[in-house]
Amino acid sequence: MKKIRLLISLVATGFLCIMASAGTPWLTDQSAAETAARKEGKPILMLFTGSDWCPYCVQMEKQVYSSPEFQTFAKEKLVLLMLDFPARKALPKKTRRQNQLLQQKYDIRGFPTCILAAPDGKELLRISGARSKGEFLTALNEAVAQTKK
DSSP, rough: HHHHHHHHHHHHHHHHHHHSSSSSSOOOHHHHHHHHHHTOOOOOEEEETTTTHHHHHHHHIIIITSSHHHHHHHHHOOOOEEEESSSSOOHHHHHHHHHHHHHHHTTTOSSSSEEOOOOOEEEEEEEESOOHHHHHHHHHHHHHHHHTT
């Protein structure tokens, strides 16, 4: 049992290291994301994830979020906000509460779910579940293009 816990811990740590080392940083503070979005004139991509337990979340990280195509797109067009709901990692109380409030506000019922929102929080696009990189980027690109009109 201890070996399984250690393995799970290592996988979760590796996932978080990948997220941290990827080109465009994921913010974890809503107010910082909103400030950056207003300053840069970009929408916010909110990722609701279960980073250390959700297999579809891990799949999306490996196939989409860490890809060079997503990283380039995100750097140019988005502010990234990760709202994590881990099972085996403790988040600061303030972060946990913020994530819960946003989960309620946007009626998040499953992971992963991405919400593309205007800097004021208005929902522009919702993508739930795992998607291919091409499908995910196409949907994001179309939604971002609509915000520029």
